[in-house]
Amino acid sequence: MGAALRLEALGVGxxxxxxxxxxxxxxxxLSGASGSGKSRLLRAIADLEPHEGEAWLGETSGASLPAHRWRARVMLVPAESHWWAERVGEHLVTPPAEADLAALGFTAGVLEWEVARLSSGEKQRLALLRAITVLDEHPGEPGALLLDEPTANLDEATTRAVEAWLSERLRQRGWPTLWVAHDREQIRRVAHRHWQIEGQRLVERESRPWT
Structure with a gap:
């Protein structure tokens, strides 16, 4: 279900x-120099860091929901994902479709893998899958994605595969997505708009026709 993600006078750091x-x-x-506040902005939108202003998903503000419910709809995938159980499958309430696993380079056997054996790139791909699985558990509710350099640890071929998979999911579900990226070629491939943090403000750099 699609709904707009709206930031109003948001401030952090x-x-x-x-x-x-x-x-x-x-x-x-979203791009910007190291330390400019990109990750903190995503965390503020997810209500994981004290901030000024407000974030809205459709007609619902972050302040109007319990934090855990807001974060289940405005889903942050951090650069360093968090894992709390021994095996991959223990982090997924709903088993993912085999087609989604295959698109990300896995088979169903990955659900039995120990998290300790995962590479950084495997963790990134599985964290993306986990986030989308959570959003898909409530198909009648709006959702949004906050992605902090989600392909930073992937080679070029795998990066392109993840981009294609994500683009199709976003097209199908209508989730607005704020994506921190530094690779200008990737930005050109995936972004409808590109904003950059300069000093204490956000500046629009480029856009392409939105249809």
Missing amino acids: ALRGVDLTLVPGEVVC
């Missing part, structure tokens, strides 16, 4: 006055 609306299914890439 040195970054102030962020006003930005992502329409359903839109991908906005």
Whole structure:
């Protein structure tokens, strides 16, 4: 179910006055120098860090929901994913479709793997799958994705495969997505708009026609 993700006067750290609306299914890439506040902004939107202003998903504000419910709909995939159980499958309430596993380079056997054996790139792909599985558990509710360099540890071929898989999911589900990225070629491939943090503000760099 698609709904807009709207930021109103959001501020965290040195970054102030962020006003930005992502329409359903839109991908906005965010870049900026190291330490400029990209990850903190995503964490603020997910209500994981104290902030000014407000984030809205459709007609629902983050302040109006219990934190765990908001974070289950505005889903943050951090650069370093968190794992709390021994095996991969223990982190997934609903088993993923075999087609999704295959698109990300896995078979169903990965669910029995110990997390300790995963490479950083495998963790990134499985964290993405976990996030989308959670959003898909409530198909009648709107959702959004916050992605912090989700392909940073992947080779070029795997990066392209993940991009294609994500693009199809976003098209089908209509989730607005804020995607932190530094690779300008990737930004050109996946983004409808590109914003950059400069100093204490967000500046729009480029966009392509939205349909």
